[in-house]
Amino acid sequence: MREFFLRLIPVGILCCLALPSAAQAQSDAAKIYKANCVLCHSADGSGDSATGKAMHAKDLRSEEVQKQSDAELADVITKGRGKMPAFGAKLKPDDVAKLVAYIRSLANKK
C-alpha cells in the first residue's frame, strides 16, 4: 500500500504542474475573448445583446458556427467576414488557436 502511494506522488506532482498550465491556457483564452469578442458576441457567445443584434453577430454556440473546422474559424477571426473585422493584425496565431478552442468550449456551456 505504501509503495502504491509513493508511486502516486510523482503522478500528483505532474498533475499539479499540468493543471495550472491548462487553467492558464483557459484563462488566457477567456481574456482574449473578453477583450476582443464580447462586444458583439456577448460573454456567453450568444450575441444576444443590443450590439450583437445590431451587428447581426453569430451565435458562436450554434451549429452553424460549431460545424466549421478549426482552420475555418481561425480564418474568419484572422481575416474577418461580413461585418466582423479582421483580427489578424492584432492576434498572434497561437492566440487565435486559443480563441478557437474557447469558442468550442462555449458550445459545451450552452
Added chain:
Amino acid sequence: MISSLLTLLTPKAFAVPSYSRQTGLPCASCHYAPPELTPFGRTFKLEGYTFTTKAEVTDDKKDHNAPLHLLEAFPLSILFDTSLTVTKSPQPATENGNFEFPQDVSLFLAGAWTSHVGSFTQVTYDSQGDHFSWDNTDIRYANKAGQLFGKPFTFGITLNNNPGVEDLWNSTPAWGYPFVGSNAAPSPSAGALINGALAQDVAGVGGYTMLNDHWYLAGTMYRSEHIGGAQPNAGTGFGLNIRGVAPYWRAAWQTSTKNNYLEFGSYGMHVKSTPNSVVGLMDSYTDFAGDFQYDRTIPQFKNDVLSIRGTYVRENSTLPATFAAGGAAQASHHLNTAQANVEYHFGTRLSGTAGLFDITGTRDPLLFAPAAVSGSANGSPQSNGYILNVSWWPEQNVDLAVQYTGYFRFNGAQTNYDGAGRDASANNAVYVLARFVF
C-alpha cells in the same frame, strides 16, 4: 436660463476616423449617420473607446511587471467645415450670406490610450474668433468587469468638460439634433443651463455603469474651469461660476430586438453659481429632463433606419444674485424646453430629418431685455420653430448638408419681437455645409 440656445444651433463633433482606423470598421458600424450612434457605437464609447483590431505594441503582465497595450497608429483625426448661411432678412448693418471658409477646423486625439483608457478629445479653430480653443473632451477609464448579480456589467470613470458629452444617446443636448448648424444666424436667447451653457467651461469627474445591457446609470461632479481665465479662478468676467460642485445625473433604460431599439431616460443637473464672482449671493438652477430614442431598422428597405428622438427639460431657477445686480426683475423663474425630431436614413448615403423645438418660461423684462436682433421687447423667453435637414454622404467621411431653420416665434413674439421692428421669420435661415473628416 441665461444661456442662449447655442447648442441647439451650433455645430457638434462628428464621427472620428481614428476610431475607424483603430477598429478596422467603417464609420457606419458606429454611426447611422455621424454623430448618431448605433448600438455598436454606444458600446464602443461605453467601453472607453478602447476596442481595437489593429496592431499594438504589447507586453503581457508577468509577476510584478506592468503590462503594455499601445496602439501602433497614433489616433489623430482632422475635421474641416466650410459653410454658407443666408437669413431671410439681414441683421442690421451687416451683409447677408455668410461664407465661412473654414467655419471650423478640429483636431481630434481620439482612441485607445491604454487597454482600459481612451479618449474623445477635440481642439477647434473658430474662424470668427480666429483661434484654436479646447473643445469637447471625454477621457474615460472603462472596465468590462464581467458580471454583477449574474448579469453583464460594465463600469467606468469619465473626465470631461461638458455635462452630457459622455452620454451614449442622441436625444440629449450634447449630441442631439441638429447635428450641424450655423454660427452666423441669430438664435433664441433663452435655453436651459444643461443645453450647453456650461460646455467647455467646466471640469468634471464622474462614474457610470451599464448593467445587463439595459440599465445605464451615471453621475458627474463639475467645477468651473474657465479656459483662458486666470487660475485660481476669481470669477471676474464669467457669468457662471459654480459654487462648490454641480452634480449631473443620468439614468437610462434600453432594450432591443433584431430590428428595433428603444431608450427611455432622465438626466439633470443642479448648479449654484455667482455671476462675475466666487463670493456673495448665489443663483441656483435645477434642470430635470426626460428623453427617449427609438430606432427602427427596416429590412424590406435594405436596412434603412428610421429614428425618432425627443427630450424635455424643465429648469427651475432662483436668481437672487442676478436680481440684486439688476439683471432680473424677480428672483424666481422657470423654463421649459422641448425638442423632437424624426429622421430617415437611406442606407448610409442620405438622411432627412425634421425637428420641432419649443421654449417657454417666466417673463422677465430685465433677464430678457430688449435689444436689436438678440433681445425681447416683451421680456418673454418664448421661441419655437422647426429645423429641416438633408445630409448627403458621397463617402462616409464627407457630409454635404442643407438645413433650413424656421421660427414661429422668436424671443417672445412673431412680429417686432426685439422692439426694433424685426420679425421672428426674419431669422429663418438656410445653412449649407460641406464637412470633411479624415
